[in-house]
Amino acid sequence: MVKVVASCQCGQLKFEASSEPVLELICHCIDCQDALQADFANIAFFKMDETLVEGELAEKVYLAASDNETCRQYCDQCETVMFDRSEGFPNLIGVMVSQLQPPFESHPVCHVHVSDKKAEVKIPEGIKQYEAGIS
Numbered sequence: 001m002v003k004v005v006a007s008c009q010c011g012q013l014k015f016e017a018s019s020e021p022v023l024e025l026i027c028h029c030i031d032c033q034d035a036l037q038a039d040f041a042n043i044a045f046f047k048m049d050e051t052l053v054e055g056e057l058a059e060k061v062y063l064a065a066s067d068n069e070t071c072r073q074y075c076d077q078c079e080t081v082m083f084d085r086s087e088g089f090p091n092l093i094g095v096m097v098s099q100l101q102p103p104f105e106s107h108p109v110c111h112v113h114v115s116d117k118k119a120e121v122k123i124p125e126g127i128k129q130y131e132a133g134i135s
């Protein structure tokens with residue numbers, strides 16, 4: 001049964017998950033800032049084997065501080081950034097929450113890579129923060 005659906009701006013690239021995300025977070029790393037041209041990324045991670053991706057992808061590869069390769073995958077037509085994949089987490093796929101469709105509700109549980117955070121971005125009180133990644 002499909003529970004969560006996402007797609008890019010033009011609709012060519014589609015994502016489906018049969019389960020809720022295992023983790024949702026706000027990532028402040030410079031790679032996310034660069035890929036999204038935004039101050040931070042709101043990402044929900046799903047188990048790879050409970051998801052389906054359809055459509056043509058392009059990707060931009062980064063080298064994470066952990067020395068693992070990490071990439072942001074986007075639609076090769078409209079260039080909407082959709083996914084965050086990392087060698088360090090081969091069984092997980094990160095999906096940009098901005099592309100997830102209702103009834104999905106965003107509930108990030110922590111902020112990561114806070115050491116890269118832009119000074120003007122304020123983190124609400126009472127939410128966990130990690131200087132680097134979680135693992």
Ligand SMILES: [Zn+2]
Nearest residue numbers: 008010075078
């Ligand atoms: Zn597209």
Ligand SMILES: [Zn+2]
Nearest residue numbers: 027028029032
């Ligand atoms: Zn990031």
